[in-house]
Amino acid sequence: MTQPALENIIAAVDIGTTKICTIIAEVKDKEINVIGVGWQENTGVVKGAIANINETTIAIKKSIEKAEEMANVKVQSVIASISGKHISGIKGHGETTLSHTKLKEITEDDKNNSIRAATSFFRPADKEILHIIPMQYIVDSQDEIEDPIGMTGMKLEVDTYIITGSITSIDNVRKVIEHAGYNVVDIIVQGVASASAVLFNDEKDIGVLVLDIGGGTTDMIVYYKNAIRFAKVIPVGGQLITNDLVSALQTPKNVAEDLKRKYGIFTGEADEKDETITIPDMGSSKTMEIQLSKIAPYIKLRVQELIKFVKTELEKDGIDRSLYSGGVILTGGSALLKGIDKIIKEEMDLRVRIGVPLKEKVVGLYDIVASPEYATAIGLIDYYVNFQIKSQKTKIYQGIFEEIWNSIKKFFIDNL
Ligand SMILES: Nc1ncnc2c1ncn2[C@@H]1O[C@H](COP(=O)(O)OP(=O)(O)OP(=O)(O)O)[C@@H](O)[C@H]1O
Ligand SMILES: [Mg+2]
Numbered sequence: 001m002t003q004p005a006l007e008n009i010i011a012a013v014d015i016g017t018t019k020i021c022t023i024i025a026e027v028k029d030k031e032i033n034v035i036g037v038g039w040q041e042n043t044g045v046v047k048g049a050i051a052n053i054n055e056t057t058i059a060i061k062k063s064i065e066k067a068e069e070m071a072n073v074k075v076q077s078v079i080a081s082i083s084g085k086h087i088s089g090i091k092g093h094g095e096t097t098l099s100h101t102k103l104k105e106i107t108e109d110d111k112n113n114s115i116r117a118a119t120s121f122f123r124p125a126d127k128e129i130l131h132i133i134p135m136q137y138i139v140d141s142q143d144e145i146e147d148p149i150g151m152t153g154m155k156l157e158v159d160t161y162i163i164t165g166s167i168t169s170i171d172n173v174r175k176v177i178e179h180a181g182y183n184v185v186d187i188i189v190q191g192v193a194s195a196s197a198v199l200f201n202d203e204k205d206i207g208v209l210v211l212d213i214g215g216g217t218t219d220m221i222v223y224y225k226n227a228i229r230f231a232k233v234i235p236v237g238g239q240l241i242t243n244d245l246v247s248a249l250q251t252p253k254n255v256a257e258d259l260k261r262k263y264g265i266f267t268g269e270a271d272e273k274d275e276t277i278t279i280p281d282m283g284s285s286k287t288m289e290i291q292l293s294k295i296a297p298y299i300k301l302r303v304q305e306l307i308k309f310v311k312t313e314l315e316k317d318g319i320d321r322s323l324y325s326g327g328v329i330l331t332g333g334s335a336l337l338k339g340i341d342k343i344i345k346e347e348m349d350l351r352v353r354i355g356v357p358l359k360e361k362v363v364g365l366y367d368i369v370a371s372p373e374y375a376t377a378i379g380l381i382d383y384y385v386n387f388q389i390k391s392q393k394t395k396i397y398q399g400i401f402e403e404i405w406n407s408i409k410k411f412f413i414d415n416l
Contacts, residue, residue, distance in 0.1 A: 002074045009035075011067065011075040011182075012380035013060060014190065015082070015173065017045045017216030017237065018333070020059045022067040023369070023377040024075060030385050032378065034364035036071025038063040047235035048083030048190070048217035050172040053179070061180040077183040079380045080173050082130065083190040083217050086166035089231040091135075094118025095157040103152040106139065111148060114158040122162060128170050130189055131163040135227045146226065163189055163231050186384055191219030191231055193379030196386070198331050198355030198372075199223060209324040210355065211310065211344075212375060213334035215239045218306060220313060224323045232313045234306070238334035241302045248298045249290065250282045264338025265299045266292040296339075303340055307347040327351030335372040357382075 008028060014021040024036035040063035044055030068074055094117030098104040115132055122129065137145040139153035148156060170187060177184045194212040207224035216237045222230035238260075245256035259279065266272060274293045281288055327350045330341060335354050345352040356370050357378040369378055 002068060002072055004074050009071075009073055009075065010381050010384065011064065011078040012377050012384070013064065013078045013080050013177065014193075014377040014380060015045060015050065015056065015060070015080060015176070016042075016190075016214055016376070017048055017239070018042070018214070019373075020056070020063040021374065021377045022063045022078070023374070023381060024067045024071040024073060025364070025381055027381065027385055030361075032362050032364070032381050032385075034362060034366070034369055034378075036067035036069070036073070037365060037368055038066030038068070038070070040066065046216060047085070047237075048214075048219075048233060049086070049169055050176060053172065053175055056176045057179040060176055060182075064180065064182065075182065077185045078177060079186045079188060079384050080177050080184055081190045081193055081376050081380055082165055082170060082173050082187050083214075083219055083233050084165070084169055085217075085233050085235050086169050087130075087163065087189055087191075087219075087231060087233045088165075089161055089163045089228075090122075092118035092121065092132075092160040092162050093157065094120070094160065095155060097155055099154050103154060105150065105152050106148045106156055108149060110156050111137075111158075114156045115160060118158055118160040119162060122164075124164075126167055127164040128167050129162055130165050130170070130187060131161075131192060131228075133161040133163070133228045135159045135161055135229065136225070144225070161228055161231075163192065163228075165189070188380050188383055189219075189231060190214075190217075190376045191221040191233070192228065193377075193383050194219065194331050194355075194375040195221040195223060195228070195329075195379065196383035197357040197361065197375045197379030198329055200358070201226075203326050203329065206326040207323045208326040208329055209310075209314075209350075210329045210331065211335075212332040212372075213237055213306070213330060213340075214332040215334070218310070219332070220310060222314075222319055222324050229323060230314070230317055230319050232317075234309050234313065236302075236306050236309060237332075238337070241299050241334070241337070244298050244302055245295065246282070249279060249288075249295070251279045251288075252282050255279050259295065260299065260337065263292055263295070265303070265340065265343060266296040267339045267342050268293070299337070300343055303337075303343045304347060307344060311348075321350075324350070327353065329353055329355040331355040331372040331375040333373040 022038035026033040040059045042059035044052035096113040137148040138157040195210040204223045210221040212219040218234045220232045341352045
């Protein structure tokens, strides 16, 4: 019989464009012991956004149940992922006076006050805050402070990066999890999660660009000096490459998908053989022969186009190369495309590596999840455990709700 979940059991559901991936883990001392994995294909998500509530609900239920069966536990609540081009980031600045007359030691409350001040300008009706990331604190005139607690000063300032999503899309994520019969503990942006799973601390510090290239989206994250400085979702992923091969070769979709996965991009390296392969024709029993070097340009063009979009987004936001001089980390299923690292290295002129969930973070079923396709699901747990639990988000919201509640109380008191 399936056991009810223990206290230190955490479940995460990555709602991807091609699949719903659930991880159930026992978490002790921030180490993720994977005990259950559930994988369910789904077509109810389009370019990262939920387009069919019913279909996605069923897929989520199946995915979680598979993981529960493997883990032999029954979970009630899950952390869910979110993506889609509605995800955006803005910079915020907040300050709080510590004292007007003398130096005061900075406390957790002061930190929260400064962050709350940085979010106070943010009031659009159609957006919700998903992450508030402190980029640096400034105590009086000293900047670049990572944690000001224990320091003394008269004024505390903070520069934040605030990641938001559309209320409708966030609500859809809540709906599909709840309709499937589970509670939502938290919602984390896919790129934020993936970066958390695959990056080494040194990379987060020196600065890197993470590209989670999935089936329907490419989630971009720039980490610099241990904080996220940029988040963006481009609605372009591996599905487009498969579709291009279907139309270029006039072959069925499953054949194009297999071809892409098996051969990737023929780059002409000495150890590569320009094989001639036989593939079926679409809609007839005929077959045709094609050389790998003839297929490569179609795939290469899509990757080059994607990198053009990536560069445009970085430029639009003024993200200079110096912020990601540590290179590009590719993750997501399309990072498995043979030769993609070489093409991206050429296009970006930077170090490129393929990111999988780091071994030091995961125990248990590491061999199963040691793939770029699991970066988001593992990252959901990793980010939640390391940042979100103690993050400002809940406290800030409490603060905002308190503010609203106090103003309602004040209104009634004033109008008595
Ligand atoms: N070996 C491989 N070679 C090339 N592409 C691959 C390989 N394995 C998987 N893919 C591609 O990876 C994509 C799926 O990746 P992933 O599981 O990260 O997507 P997702 O999370 O469902 O979608 P998204 O993150 O875009 O919402 C598919 O387009 C698939 O074709
Ligand atoms: Mg994904």
